[in-house]
Amino acid sequence: MTSMTPSNPDARHVIVVGGGAAGMMAAITTAELGADVVLLEKNDRLGKKLRITGKGRCNVTNDCDLNEFLSNVPTNPRFLYTALSKFSTADTQSFFEALGVPLKTERGKRVFPQSDKAGDIVAALDRKCRSLGVKILHQKVRELLVEGQVAYGVRTSEGDLQADAIIVCTGGKSYPTTGSDGDGYRFAESVGHTVTKISPSLVPLVADGRLCPSMQGLSLKNVALTIVDKTTQKVVYRDFGEMMFTHFGLTGPLILSASAHLADIDQKKYEAHIDLKPALDEKMLNARILSDFEKYRNRDFLNALDDLLPQKMIAPFVHLCEIDGRKKVHSITREERERMIRVLKDLSVPLIGFRPINEAIVTRGGVHVKEIDPKTMQSKLISGLYFAGEVLDVDAYTGGFNLQIAFSTAYLAGTSAACGI
Ligand SMILES: Cc1cc2nc3c(=O)[nH]c(=O)nc-3n(C[C@H](O)[C@H](O)[C@H](O)COP(=O)(O)OP(=O)(O)OC[C@H]3O[C@@H](n4cnc5c(N)ncnc54)[C@H](O)[C@@H]3O)c2cc1C
Numbered sequence: 001m002t003s004m005t006p007s008n009p010d011a012r013h014v015i016v017v018g019g020g021a022a023g024m025m026a027a028i029t030t031a032e033l034g035a036d037v038v039l040l041e042k043n044d045r046l047g048k049k050l051r052i053t054g055k056g057r058c059n060v061t062n063d064c065d066l067n068e069f070l071s072n073v074p075t076n077p078r079f080l081y082t083a084l085s086k087f088s089t090a091d092t093q094s095f096f097e098a099l100g101v102p103l104k105t106e107r108g109k110r111v112f113p114q115s116d117k118a119g120d121i122v123a124a125l126d127r128k129c130r131s132l133g134v135k136i137l138h139q140k141v142r143e144l145l146v147e148g149q150v151a152y153g154v155r156t157s158e159g160d161l162q163a164d165a166i167i168v169c170t171g172g173k174s175y176p177t178t179g180s181d182g183d184g185y186r187f188a189e190s191v192g193h194t195v196t197k198i199s200p201s202l203v204p205l206v207a208d209g210r211l212c213p214s215m216q217g218l219s220l221k222n223v224a225l226t227i228v229d230k231t232t233q234k235v236v237y238r239d240f241g242e243m244m245f246t247h248f249g250l251t252g253p254l255i256l257s258a259s260a261h262l263a264d265i266d267q268k269k270y271e272a273h274i275d276l277k278p279a280l281d282e283k284m285l286n287a288r289i290l291s292d293f294e295k296y297r298n299r300d301f302l303n304a305l306d307d308l309l310p311q312k313m314i315a316p317f318v319h320l321c322e323i324d325g326r327k328k329v330h331s332i333t334r335e336e337r338e339r340m341i342r343v344l345k346d347l348s349v350p351l352i353g354f355r356p357i358n359e360a361i362v363t364r365g366g367v368h369v370k371e372i373d374p375k376t377m378q379s380k381l382i383s384g385l386y387f388a389g390e391v392l393d394v395d396a397y398t399g400g401f402n403l404q405i406a407f408s409t410a411y412l413a414g415t416s417a418a419c420g421i
Contacts, residue, residue: 011036013163014417015154017141017187019046020180021403022389022410023169024125029414030167031132038163039129040156042140042179046129047122049171049178053403058118061092061407062400063109069404073396074260079369080394080405083377087411089404099124110400144168144187144385151191151385165384165417167377169410172363172390173198184391185366192381194368196393200360202256205265206353207249207272211316215245218312224278225254227262227351231269237261240278250349256361257398265353274347276309285341293329304329308344317343362402366393376421377413386413 012035016027019041027039039046053059062069066084070077093103093111101124102114113120129136137156144166145153153162168187171180185195220243227237243252250272262270277285289308296304302325305314318325320343323336357363367387371380379385388409396402 012165012418012420014038014165014167014414015040015161015163016167016169016414017154018169018171018180018184018389018391019043019136020169020171020178020389020406021047021050021125022171022391022406022413023167024129025407025410026167026169026386026388026414026417027134028125028128028132029411030418031129031134033415033418035418037132037134038161039134039136040139040141040154040161041136042138042157044138046126046136049175049180050122050125050403051118052175052178053118054112054400056118057112057116058121059110059112059398059400059403060096060103060121061089061111061404063089063093063105063111069401072399072401073394073405075364076369076394079372079374079392080408082375083408083412084404086415087408089400091411092404092407095407096121096124099128108399141170141183141187144191146191146382146385149381150383151379163384164420165386167386167388167410167413167417168391169387169389169406169413170391172366173357174200174203174360174363176358180390184387188367188387188391191379191385193371193379196365196368198357198363198365200354200357200362201260201364201395202361202398203259203357203359204246204251204355205249205255205259205262205272205351206355208268208350208352211320211349212245212249213247214316215312216247217245218310219244219252220274220276220310222278223254224275225258226273226275227258228271228273229269230271236270243274248355249351251355253398259354260364260395260397262351262354265351268350268352270351272349272351274349276313276344276347282341282345285344286337289337289340293332297328297330299329300326301329301332302326320347361398362395363390364395366391369393375412376416377409378416378421384417386417388413 014030014035016039031037139156141154143155151166170184173182224240237258241254243254377386389406
């Protein structure tokens with residue numbers, strides 16, 4: 001058993017497991033309060049997932065107030081109340097600005113580094129850890145060491161390490177090549193914690209039928225998406241934005257956001273309805289079609305749609321309208337035009353599942369929050385054991401909320417672990 005060599009013999013010894021967003025924040029907070037901190041990360045560098053967030057730009061938080069924040073957390077929002085009160089979205093922004101990373105706020109209050117470089121966020125956290133004397137060890141933690149309901153250390157690939165407190169920040173199970181492959185769930189279960197059902201969230205959707213593959217690679221900006229529960233006819237999601245057709249179904253920002261609202265997708269009860277021309281009502285659309293038909297009056301229907309639709313969509317659209325593609329546009333009937341309008345305003349795609357968890361932005365499910373004290377992030381079962389970040393059973397929509405959850409829970413866990421509360 002190797003004890004950590006303390007620089008200050010009276011300092012509390014804290015081990016942080018996982019050097020992602022939560023782990024680095026927990027290490028910084030704990031070290032700032034005078035603890036001796038060891039940060040254990042199995043990858044050869046810190047923040048591998050953080051580097052790919054926000055398409056490499058890192059949507060680091062959302063500049064909204066607490067209530068708006070909680071309304072963007074579908075799973076266990078109240079559990080986050082204290083964490084977000086102690087370390088708010090404003091605190092995250094001041095924190096990074098003070099570390100020399102200027103930020104900017106974009107549409108939807110999404111906050112990014114001005115440089116548009118996620119690497120700047122990682123570098124700032126990494127630098128701060130080192131400047132505070134956090135000992136960074138690139139070792140894989142294999143198990144937690146617990147005796148008599150008290151956590152006293154961890155077993156790593158290189159040996160055992162002892163501490164007064166352990167903070168588990170191992171992340172979820174999505175994008176496992178970044179290092180977050182579910183170890184934290186195993187650690188939690190091994191000491192008696194419950195881990196709720198793990199499933200993907202913010203994930204592409206699998207669709208039924210040939211329509212999506214026939215338009216694979218086609219990306220649409222400015223469409224309106226409505227998802228309906230076919231069993232109740234209730235709208236479960238409605239928004240406007242960007243999406244893409246793929247060989248398996250649908251992806252893109254709008255679809256990833258929608259996926260967080262489709263918990264029962266396995267029951268195949270959801271249908272996506274895409275309004276391809278949300279800026280035009282039916283009357284305007286009819287006028288638009290008539291003007292296109294006038295322009296191309298001697299063309300076949302199939303060759304008269306270039307102004308209305310992207311090339312990849314024309315053949316599937318003609319098929320869906322049940323109009324002969326070789327029919328001259330001047331002979332298209334009013335009824336046929338009405339069919340065109342129906343398809344343009346309501347392209348229907350039956351949804352049958354999520355893509356696998358390794359393609360998800362976040363993991364839904366995790367360490368049961370009823371077993372964690374929301375005021376400290378300490379386990380209610382094992383003293384000296386804390387959890388922070390995506391390993392917990394909390395997840396949020398897109399917009400910078402998931403990273404903020406990692407930072408806030410880590411700050412609270414770090415403060416508590418440093419003070420032994
Ligand atoms: C492609 C993508 C884009 C995203 N974009 C955004 C965004 O723009 N904004 C946003 O808010 N959220 C975004 N997210 C979600 C966000 O990245 C996560 O919610 C967040 O990183 C969770 O932080 P964490 O510290 O809990 O876990 P992670 O960042 O996953 O870190 C966990 C760390 O623990 C380490 N680890 C695991 N097991 C062990 C072990 N046994 N021993 C040692 N180390 C271990 C891992 O190697 C990893 O480095 C995105 C996610 C993905 C996949």
